[in-house]
Amino acid sequence: MSGRAAGEQVTIADVARHAGVAASTVSYVLSGKRTISAATRGRVLASVRALGYHPNAGARALASRKANVIALVLPLRTGMQVPVVMRFATAVVTTARRHDHDVLLVTADEGPAGLHRIAGSALVDGVLLMDVELEDSRVPLLRELALPGVLIGHPADSTGLACVDLDFRRAGELCVEHLAAAGHRRVALLGAPAAVYDRGTGFAHRTRAGVTAAAGRLGVDAVTRPCEEGPAAVRRDLAALLADHPDVTGLVVQNESAVGPVLAALPTLGRRVPQDVAVVAICPDELAEPSGLTCVPVPAEEVGRQAVTLLMRRLGDEPVPEVTLLEPTLTVRDTSR
Amino acid sequence: MSGRAAGEQVTIADVARHAGVAASTVSYVLSGKRTISAATRGRVLASVRALGYHPNAGARALASRKANVIALVLPLRTGMQVPVVMRFATAVVTTARRHDHDVLLVTADEGPAGLHRIAGSALVDGVLLMDVELEDSRVPLLRELALPGVLIGHPADSTGLACVDLDFRRAGELCVEHLAAAGHRRVALLGAPAAVYDRGTGFAHRTRAGVTAAAGRLGVDAVTRPCEEGPAAVRRDLAALLADHPDVTGLVVQNESAVGPVLAALPTLGRRVPQDVAVVAICPDELAEPSGLTCVPVPAEEVGRQAVTLLMRRLGDEPVPEVTLLEPTLTVRDTSR
DNA sequence: GGCGGTTGTCGAAGCGCTTCACCGCAGCTC
DNA sequence: GAGCTGCGGTGAAGCGCTTCGACAACCGCC
Known part of the structure; x- marks a missing residue:
């Protein structure tokens, strides 16, 4: 019930008139850039609420040189x-x-x-x-x-x-530290698609560096390899990894779309989780939680x-x-x- | 090489001066709201490019009462x-x-x-x-x-x-028509989570209506039931559905997060795809394509x-x-x- | 050669806001 | 009491743009 037609803008002048002050005073009340007496402030704020005033964004941007x-x-x-x-x-x-x-x-x-x-x-x-x-x-x-x-x-x-x-480097380290602490001596990173490494995306490179560094420090063997997207591709890349390195017992997965397929494929590749292979992922927690997947969540x-x-x-x-x-x-x- | 410090705004006045015309002329050239001679237009546009002019969004919004x-x-x-x-x-x-x-x-x-x-x-x-x-x-x-x-x-x-x-209703019909044409006489819709129906979301209701309508028209038995999210929940709901209606041979899935789990669960429930149960989904094509899933893509x-x-x-x-x-x-x- | 009609350009008036400079007034200090 | 200082308030000047009305300059056309 503001008494004006819908779509019509309420301006600062309307508020000023309603509160019986100058427009500049209204502006100062709203911005807090000057001290204004409690009485005036109260009246102005009441008028603002009564009229449903919202400063015009364009005008504000123009005058203040800030778009907000x-x-x-x-x-x-x-x-x-x-x-x-x-x-x-x-x-x-x-x-x-x-x-x-x-x-x-x-x-x-x-x-x-x-x-x-x-x-x-x-x-x-x-x-x-x-x-x-x-x-x-x-x-x-x-x-x-x-x-x-x-x-x-x-x-x-x-x-x-x-x-x-x-800190993806630390995340990579964390995964390896966890696996090493559980006694794993040969771990693998199933990473992002190759294209992601190729275009130099930081998180992928840094995770890989972290995995390698922690492995070196802890005396663990680590192999890393990219992993393409799509269930079939994931299965292929995982199978290739396990064929090349059959004695891997700890797997770090950093590829959102690979999480499901990896868990589905491991049993069919003769690996029980976690008895034969432990799996750790770097991925959103919502993705990991329902599958009971150990993970470093991306916050x-x-x-x-x-x-x-x-x-x-x-x-x-x-x-x-x-x-x-x-x-x-x-x-x-x-x-x- | 505009010759002015980075961050300083080039204004319409700068362009006007550079082109030797009035600011309003520049405005009309840019908006096309008045006819301007080819010669002037050319000069103005050249100046715009030379100075790298971009109209100030706030000022434009204020004057034209359009924020763009x-x-x-x-x-x-x-x-x-x-x-x-x-x-x-x-x-x-x-x-x-x-x-x-x-x-x-x-x-x-x-x-x-x-x-x-x-x-x-x-x-x-x-x-x-x-x-x-x-x-x-x-x-x-x-x-x-x-x-x-x-x-x-x-x-x-x-x-x-x-x-x-x-047209989700039509999408529902389409799925049933496809299944019916392939000879299926008992079909089921595994739908969105119950909460989605409860809050009255249009697409879920309309799909269900389409499935039911087409089934009625074609003399096919159709059951519909909501399906919660998460692999475990999907498996449970699917198992319940098949337990209640063991003779269902055609499945319509309308739940993005259920697609993968359904395909994974069906074999373990003693149903081969597509020999025992045909599956059709209403979901993004990227999700369906890699699994060879028949679908009505959401465009x-x-x-x-x-x-x-x-x-x-x-x-x-x-x-x-x-x-x-x-x-x-x-x-x-x-x-x- | 004066008339109406185009066409191309300009000047000026705002759009609604922030902010600067100014001013009256109270409360000090010396 | 003169001279400060700080507070609370005002009026006016723009911010950079669009748009309206005015107006030259040119076009035929009687």
Whole structure:
């Protein structure tokens, strides 16, 4: 019952008139950039509520040179961990809202041109870049455009940037440490598709490095090999792995789409889980939990929250650490005990 | 090499000066709302390119009362068909960009308040609402706010709105027709989780109706039953179904997360596929194709494209049909021949 | 050669907001 | 009591764009 037709904008002038103050006073009440007496503030806030006032986003952006919007650049490329992306996106939106920001969805296929457009038109204040590769062409662009950005994953050269990521190296180590502690002496990493390694995606390389390092340190034999997607391909790659290395008793799987097929295929390859082969995965927990799979969960929500928080700090010109690595944890379930 | 510091905005005045015309002329060249001589247009466009001009989004929105942004309200609730949502989102962003619009991501958990905020602040010109239920509280709100919207899925009362959806009823019919043509006389629908039916989600109800209708028409016995998520639950529900109706020879599966488990469980329940039981699914094609599963694909991209196109029409005040149903198709593969 | 009709361009008025400079007033200090 | 300082409030100047009305310049056409 605001008394005005639907679709008509309530302006700051309406609020000012209703509260008997100047428009600038309303603005200061809402932004908190000046001290305003409790009495006036109260009256203004009451009017805001009574009229259902929402500041016009365009006008606000124009005057303040802040859009209150951040861009989320999603990969949307095949071979991505889809549910993780979704959960991540949710966390980003929710956290951004908590900071009074909205989220603009940009697909990576618009590429550098998209970043140019977004920066040039002042549509957003900052950028969240997902699926960053070790040598990513968008990273120098971000520097050049002076667009505040936070990267998910981290590139080879992260100077002057802010990155958030799960500590995949540590995750790889954790898996091997767990298997070694259970007495396994020959372990294998069934990794991401070869294409993911080839395009230099950080998480895949770092996990592999972690597995190898921990194995070396603990005196465990470790082999690693990529794994393509699709049940048939997974079965083939797994079979090949076990044919080449029949004495492997510990398996680390880092490929969301391979988790189900691997568990299904092992028995048919003459391996009982966990008696003959223990299985550990690096994957979303929802995927692991129903199958009783030991895993290092990918904390998508936490990464999203951290990324937004960091970006907000950068927008406020606060200094932020160049690299933020989240400590992985390992949840033990049936497949490795 | 634009000759100005990174981060500084190039304004329409800069372009006008560079091209030796008035700012309004630049605006008219860019919008095409007035006829401009070829010579002037050429000069202006050259200056635009030379300076790397992008109109300031806020200013444009303020002056034209159009944000050139649409909101995509995603469900992000558990039990959703995640990969489908992603593909849909991609299609939406790409299509919107083709119409010179950007996409703002809104999560459904902000609920009606989110719609109010978005409408009040003129952040977006229109809304795409996903995962619409038969009785959805946001639908009347959309009408009340006079916010142009397009629904994905369709509510019980769609007057004055625009909805896009796969014709799930027809999809259900198609599955049964296919099975009947192959000689099956007793078929079953293994559907969505019970909660999905309970909250009145359109696609689940309509598919069930289609299955039942086609079965009646063709003289086929049909039973339908919900199916919970997770491998163990799927196996349980499937086993129960086959125990109650051991003579079922045709199975329609409409539950993304059930597809894999069903195919895995059938042999262990003494049913070979397709000799003993033919299986047809309504699910994303990527999920069906690798397993050789006959399916009616959910055309996420097409739905996304259609939805954006419809919304653009509405924004241009063109009339749009209340309901747009996409014709399903059935792809025959190994599990039903 | 004066008239109406196009066509191409310009100037100026806002769109709704933030923010700066200013101002009255109270409460100090010296 | 003069001179500060800080607080709470106002008015006005833009932010960069679109769009309206005005207006030259040109076109025939009687």
